[in-house]
Amino acid sequence: MPAATGGRPPVMADVAKLAGVSAQTVSRVLNDHPNVSVRARDAVLAAITELGYRPNAAARTLVTRRTRTLGVISFDTTLFGPASMLHGIERAAAGEYFVSIASLPALDRAGVLGAVDRLLEQGVDGIIVIAPMKSAVDACGSIRHGVPLVAVGCGTQASLASVAVDNGAGAALATRYLLGLGHKTVHHIAGPRAWLDAQERIAGWRSALREAGAPAPELVAGDWSSASGYRIGQGIGDDLEVTAVLCGNDHMALGLIRALAERGKKVPDDISVVGFDDIPESGYFLPPLTTVRQDFGALGRHALGVLVAMIDGQPAPQACLRVPPQLVDRASAGPPGRAGTPR
Amino acid sequence: MPAATGGRPPVMADVAKLAGVSAQTVSRVLNDHPNVSVRARDAVLAAITELGYRPNAAARTLVTRRTRTLGVISFDTTLFGPASMLHGIERAAAGEYFVSIASLPALDRAGVLGAVDRLLEQGVDGIIVIAPMKSAVDACGSIRHGVPLVAVGCGTQASLASVAVDNGAGAALATRYLLGLGHKTVHHIAGPRAWLDAQERIAGWRSALREAGAPAPELVAGDWSSASGYRIGQGIGDDLEVTAVLCGNDHMALGLIRALAERGKKVPDDISVVGFDDIPESGYFLPPLTTVRQDFGALGRHALGVLVAMIDGQPAPQACLRVPPQLVDRASAGPPGRAGTPR
DNA sequence: AGAAGCGGTGGGAGCGATAACAATTCGGAT
DNA sequence: ATCCGAATTGTTATCGCTCCCACCGCTTCT
Numbered sequence: 189m190p191a192a193t194g195g196r197p198p199v200m201a202d203v204a205k206l207a208g209v210s211a212q213t214v215s216r217v218l219n220d221h222p223n224v225s226v227r228a229r230d231a232v233l234a235a236i237t238e239l240g241y242r243p244n245a246a247a248r249t250l251v252t253r254r255t256r257t258l259g260v261i262s263f264d265t266t267l268f269g270p271a272s273m274l275h276g277i278e279r280a281a282a283g284e285y286f287v288s289i290a291s292l293p294a295l296d297r298a299g300v301l302g303a304v305d306r307l308l309e310q311g312v313d314g315i316i317v318i319a320p321m322k323s324a325v326d327a328c329g330s331i332r333h334g335v336p337l338v339a340v341g342c343g344t345q346a347s348l349a350s351v352a353v354d355n356g357a358g359a360a361l362a363t364r365y366l367l368g369l370g371h372k373t374v375h376h377i378a379g380p381r382a383w384l385d386a387q388e389r390i391a392g393w394r395s396a397l398r399e400a401g402a403p404a405p406e407l408v409a410g411d412w413s414s415a416s417g418y419r420i421g422q423g424i425g426d427d428l429e430v431t432a433v434l435c436g437n438d439h440m441a442l443g444l445i446r447a448l449a450e451r452g453k454k455v456p457d458d459i460s461v462v463g464f465d466d467i468p469e470s471g472y473f474l475p476p477l478t479t480v481r482q483d484f485g486a487l488g489r490h491a492l493g494v495l496v497a498m499i500d501g502q503p504a505p506q507a508c509l510r511v512p513p514q515l516v517d518r519a520s521a522g523p524p525g526r527a528g529t530p531r
Numbered sequence: 532m533p534a535a536t537g538g539r540p541p542v543m544a545d546v547a548k549l550a551g552v553s554a555q556t557v558s559r560v561l562n563d564h565p566n567v568s569v570r571a572r573d574a575v576l577a578a579i580t581e582l583g584y585r586p587n588a589a590a591r592t593l594v595t596r597r598t599r600t601l602g603v604i605s606f607d608t609t610l611f612g613p614a615s616m617l618h619g620i621e622r623a624a625a626g627e628y629f630v631s632i633a634s635l636p637a638l639d640r641a642g643v644l645g646a647v648d649r650l651l652e653q654g655v656d657g658i659i660v661i662a663p664m665k666s667a668v669d670a671c672g673s674i675r676h677g678v679p680l681v682a683v684g685c686g687t688q689a690s691l692a693s694v695a696v697d698n699g700a701g702a703a704l705a706t707r708y709l710l711g712l713g714h715k716t717v718h719h720i721a722g723p724r725a726w727l728d729a730q731e732r733i734a735g736w737r738s739a740l741r742e743a744g745a746p747a748p749e750l751v752a753g754d755w756s757s758a759s760g761y762r763i764g765q766g767i768g769d770d771l772e773v774t775a776v777l778c779g780n781d782h783m784a785l786g787l788i789r790a791l792a793e794r795g796k797k798v799p800d801d802i803s804v805v806g807f808d809d810i811p812e813s814g815y816f817l818p819p820l821t822t823v824r825q826d827f828g829a830l831g832r833h834a835l836g837v838l839v840a841m842i843d844g845q846p847a848p849q850a851c852l853r854v855p856p857q858l859v860d861r862a863s864a865g866p867p868g869r870a871g872t873p874r
Numbered sequence: 875a876g877a878a879g880c881g882g883t884g885g886g887a888g889c890g891a892t893a894a895c896a897a898t899t900c901g902g903a904t
Numbered sequence: 905a906t907c908c909g910a911a912t913t914g915t916t917a918t919c920g921c922t923c924c925c926a927c928c929g930c931t932t933c934t
Contacts, residue, residue: 199890200891209913209914212892212893212913216912216913223911223912224913225911225912225913243890243891244593244891245589245653246589246592246654247589247593247889247891247892248891248892249589250593250890250892250918251890251919252891255589264618265614265618265621266615271608271614272609274632275607275608275609278608282634286631286633286649286650287631288600288632289621289630289632290625290629291625307629309585309588310629311589413811414814415814415815417815439811439812442815442816445817446815446817449817468757469785471757471758472758472760472782472785472786474792542919542920544920552883553884553885554920555883555884556882556883556884558921558922559882559922561921562922566880567881587921589919589921590919591922593888593889593890593921594889594921594922
């Protein structure tokens with residue numbers, strides 16, 4: 189392997205000497221500046237490959253004040269949604285920016301602020317916060333520093349640059365769909381109150397119900413987990429009034445279906461179930477789950493787009509970019525069946 | 532807000548001036564060097580908070596040659612395993628190191644080498660490669676640079692610093708368990724050939740079979756997806772010989788169970804099914820899935836530990852640190868039932 | 875009493891790159 | 905032949921920090 193002087197990695201001056209030009213010219217070649225003769229450029233390029241030269245990012249950053257690094261703050265990158273968004277961001281950024289992640293044990297104000305601080309210390313050019321909870325959005329709003337920052341998956345109401353799936357529309361879509369199948373009303377297993385997605389889905393569900401003149405059943409809330417869906421399902425399974433349930437996410441739908449099955453209730457014959465998210469497995473549930481798809485990847489890509497625009501000096505949009513969700517019709521929902529409501 | 536001179540962020544000299552000391556002393560306070568009087572330290576600390584000073588990472592890196600940043604290369608951070616490992620790494624690194632991710636569209640040699648290059652350009656202190664495929668491990672082996680690098684989830688045979696779940700032991704564990712239940716043999720739906728985990732599970736399964744003197748059925752392989760499990764299940768559902776199936780992962784088990792259900796086969800009465808991974812949902816499948824748990828989080832933490840040791844100058848271990856898997860007994864496996872094999 | 879040891883401190887030299895500016899060359903217009 | 909301006913190249917001054925070394929004032933040893 190080519191070593192420059194001593195064992196240390198080659199620096200720009202080494203390249204310059206080998207190519208017979210000045211360091212400045214090497215810099216110009218590296219940064220695609222105009223006005224470099226082909227002769228010089230070729231010599232530099234040859235020297236670079238011969239030496240295995242790699243520019244020192246720290247030195248460059250010191251003078252340009254840009255790290256070409258983005259920070260992503262997330263709550264739990266193990267969950268399907270955050271993981272997908274992160275992946276979408278990373279894929280979209282590849283080549284343009286590095287992405288550094290900061291995942292939090294809890295999405296409270298202090299946690300978010302602390303993570304922003306850590307990333308700032310690292311010198312990121314911009315930050316994307318995967319902020320599904322109100323506390324996180326509030327924290328974002330109170331950040332004083334001038335860092336470009338966009339929130340994603342944060343509800344559609346926040347007054348900061350943000351990108352989110354239109355949860356309200358999605359829930360309404362699913363609710364109308366079930367109503368259209370002939371159900372008198374639709375029950376809803378919501379996510380935790382603190383989550384904006386959960387709140388917006390509740391609102392969408394309620395408004396679709398009201399619009400159709402259907403009675404609004406009492407709300408029950410789980411915690412997104414299959415376990416909570418299962419627990420709630422044990423109650424629902426005994427309630428003869430219930431013919432259709434919209435679940436806050438696919439995992440809870442899975443738990444619900446299992447609880448129903450254990451009580452001898454068939455889906456969709458006795459009860460229709462619709463999920464939310466469209467995780468990769470949901471097409472293979474028993475029965476395959478009808479659900480509302482969120483395109484998390486697109487969310488990530490859009491968030492990156494907005495952020496990069498801000499980094500490049502465009503003013504921060506104060507509104508939310510909404511990504512429309514989509515109903516995926518599989519087999520877990522149908523007309524109120526043979527075992528329909530008694531009344 | 533406290534502004535130093537002009538609008539620009541305060542630098543060490545500003546802190547020094549305000550505290551009435553030299554920049555050198557500020558640096559000493561920041562880096563916890565001994566021999567700083569409490570008076571000086573307090574003055575510096577006060578100045579720092581008053582100014583809202585934040586050390587410039589690039590400048591520090593330029594001289595120390597450490598970025599306190601780690602790179603993680605991964606194939607698809609959307610999958611449960613990689614996402615969990617990444618999360619484990621990140622949580623374990625929090626505070627000590629930043630983690631920068633590079634996810635690849637494909638885990639081939641060129642992709643891995645390219646990602647290593649990108650990270651090196653960024654100046655990472657070390658790299659963790661989530662390398663479940665042979666091609667990735669080979670690529671790691673051929674990296675000439677002196678960067679500390681550890682592979683994780685890469686099979687247990689690689690001759691480089693690595694951390695992995697003992698797949699062979701896990702598969703053998705599950706196979707013996709099924710055999711112990713009274714099954715004459717155990718079928719296996721493997722993952723793709725190119726994946727080391729898949730190969731090692733196959734080996735573990737085969738050896739447990741051999742050990743017990745059980746016949747080794749023909750191998751079928753899926754692609755980890757529920758869809759492939761479903762497809763394969765359509766064949767298995769018609770095969771009366773099959774009483775027990777070990778699946779390469781939980782997703783394929785899910786697909787298999789659905790295919791079986793559609794053909795009227797009951798799990799575990801007609802066929803026992805055991806998965807691998809223990810994804811959060813598998814306890815809520817119908818029936819709840821008996822599976823082999825991999826502690827991905829621990830994997831990530833251990834990988835970080837090994838890497839940090841290497842960064843701190845310890846010699847790279849040439850072997851694999853094995854994390855033992857664990858059988859989680861739920862309801863999808865039982866003794867060969869009333870509908871047992873005809874012979 | 876002088877030398878040596880020590881905690882505490884500051885001064886200056888880089889680290890490796892880019893930006894601003896200055897300098898050189900060359901062709902063509904005057 | 906002289907001058908001008910564009911193209912190309914080099915020189916110098918930072919960027920913000922840490923390291924090395926010298927230095928101060930004291931106590932402690934010989």
